[in-house]
Amino acid sequence: MTEDLKLFNELVEQLLTQEKENPVARPIDTDKLYQTLDLELNEEPSIDEDFKDTLTKIIKSTPKTASTSFFNQLFGGRLSRATLGDLLAVMLNNSMYTYKVAGPQVGIEKTILHKICDIIGYGEHSDGTFVPGGSMSNYMAMLMARDKYDAAIRETGVQTKMVIYTSETSHYSIAKNASFMGIGRNQVRFVKIDHLGKMRVDDLEDKVQKDLKEGSHPFFVNATSGTTVLGAFDDISSISKVCKKHKLWLHVDGAYCGSVIFSEQYKFLVKGLELSDSFSVNAHKMLGTPLTCSIIVTQDKKYLYQSFSNEAEYLYQTDDDEFNLGKISMQCGRRNDALKLWTLWKSVGTKGLENIVDKQFELADIARNYIRNHSDYTLYSFDDSISVCFNYKNIPAKKLCTLLYEHSALMVGFGTFENNEFVRLVTINSLLNEKDILNFFYTLEEFVNHHDFK
Numbered sequence: 520m521t522e523d524l525k526l527f528n529e530l531v532e533q534l535l536t537q538e539k540e541n542p543v544a545r546p547i548d549t550d551k552l553y554q555t556l557d558l559e560l561n562e563e564p565s566i567d568e569d570f571k572d573t574l575t576k577i578i579k580s581t582p583k584t585a586s587t588s589f590f591n592q593l594f595g596g597r598l599s600r601a602t603l604g605d606l607l608a609v610m611l612n613n614s615m616y617t618y619k620v621a622g623p624q625v626g627i628e629k630t631i632l633h634k635i636c637d638i639i640g641y642g643e644h645s646d647g648t649f650v651p652g653g654s655m656s657n658y659m660a661m662l663m664a665r666d667k668y669d670a671a672i673r674e675t676g677v678q679t680k681m682v683i684y685t686s687e688t689s690h691y692s693i694a695k696n697a698s699f700m701g702i703g704r705n706q707v708r709f710v711k712i713d714h715l716g717k718m719r720v721d722d723l724e725d726k727v728q729k730d731l732k733e734g735s736h737p738f739f740v741n742a743t744s745g746t747t748v749l750g751a752f753d754d755i756s757s758i759s760k761v762c763k764k765h766k767l768w769l770h771v772d773g774a775y776c777g778s779v780i781f782s783e784q785y786k787f788l789v790k791g792l793e794l795s796d797s798f799s800v801n802a803h804k805m806l807g808t809p810l811t812c813s814i815i816v817t818q819d820k821k822y823l824y825q826s827f828s829n830e831a832e833y834l835y836q837t838d839d840d841e842f843n844l845g846k847i848s849m850q851c852g853r854r855n856d857a858l859k860l861w862t863l864w865k866s867v868g869t870k871g872l873e874n875i876v877d878k879q880f881e882l883a884d885i886a887r888n889y890i891r892n893h894s895d896y897t898l899y900s901f902d903d904s905i906s907v908c909f910n911y912k913n914i915p916a917k918k919l920c921t922l923l924y925e926h927s928a929l930m931v932g933f934g935t936f937e938n939n940e941f942v943r944l945v946t947i948n949s950l951l952n953e954k955d956i957l958n959f960f961y962t963l964e965e966f967v968n969h970h971d972f973k
């Protein structure tokens with residue numbers, strides 16, 4: 520192990536240098552990938568220098584998500600205290616299903632979950648778990664809601680037309696999960712959005728009424744805190760009124776921006792969160808931990824047990840349920856995703872998490888100001904969002920983003936809303952500064968100057 524740790528340190532040093540010197544790795548054409556890199560698995564071992572050489576080349580060509588030129592997705596950067604925690608989790612290699620196997624790591628996971636429940640104002644019966652991603656968090660919420668509506672479904676399967684509501688611009692996992700869970704994609708109603716990308720509560724009420732009239736069974740509403748493209752926040756309080764009236768489970772998908780719960784200044788964006796039945800957040804997005812770090816919490820833990828516990832004598836041999844986390848998780852063996860968030864939180868404090876969140880809004884403000892002050896740009900997104908959507912000189916966004924990537928200039932994605940296609944700059948890397956954001960625009964402008972977009 521010592522030898523490999525030495526190698527690891529060496530490779531990481533290379534990576535850190537690469538990140539600075541070539542922040543956007545030169546992409547390899549997919550049709551040349553297997554000729555360019557030695558990815559083949561052979562009968563004979565690859566040893567020493569050979570092995571190291573191959574790894575070095577792979578690292579060099581791998582996209583650098585922690586560089587100052589990465590704005591492509593809803594994650595980025597590297598907070599070293601969180602990375603430290605994840606590296607330790609790999610070395611410790613516990614499975615989080617029982618206290619016997621995970622020991623104090625169980626306490627670490629529980630401490631985070633209870634603290635988050637406290638912060639959002641969930642009551643004394645609340646609890647949660649770590650999930651392999653935001654899509655799966657939504658899946659767990661939908662399953663708990665389904666089984667709350669009719670616990671017999673666990674044995675009989677879905678027998679009636681059960682209906683799910685989510686906004687047109689919510690994450691695609693809602694529809695996908697509906698197909699997984701036997702509800703069916705056709706039973707997902709996509710509620711209209713207003714001009715700010717928020718769910719229209721009047722349309723939600725109309726759609727529920729219509730389904731009731733037709734004899735269907737509404738049971739679940741998904742509200743989004745930070746929609747994937749625009750970063751819009753649905754109005755939880757108003758949606759909650761419709762849910763209470765019709766006895767529907769309200770889940771808040773905060774995978775992207777649910778971490779605003781840590782910010783005094785921005786928690787108003789999730790006002791009414793304490794009225795929801797469940798809430799999910801990806802710490803690997805706004806909080807900047809390594810992937811994956813997804814959390815779901817629910818007001819009443821009995822629904823976690825109802826949907827996810829299974830007796831297994833070979834597994835649960837000691838300790839009580841509170842410490843045997845396998846009883847409330849989707850998986851059996853489960854990676855320790857809690858430690859990286861704990862090492863971060865412990866080392867920067869809750870105030871530090873607040874700073875991480877606030878910094879992203881600050882960077883987004885800088886970007887929006889720049890755009891508003893330069894007439895070659897058109898802005899499509901709004902304040903209080905860390906997705907800054909714009910066009911430059913009316914150049915088609917898809918073409919611009921693709922060329923920027925192919926020429927190793929910047930990694931940034933594009934999106935669409937109301938027939939507009941635009942560049943989506945995501946200011947989720949809290950380690951960046953004003954100069955990095957300005958540099959983004961300068962790089963883009965210079966690139967456009969030197970390329971023909973006619």
Ligand SMILES: *Cc1c(COP(=O)(O)O)cnc(C)c1O
Binds near residue numbers: 651654689692813
């Ligand atoms: C990213 C995202 C998800 C999916 O999370 P994964 O961890 O990628 O599965 C779900 N909902 C929203 C709003 C997201 O932004």
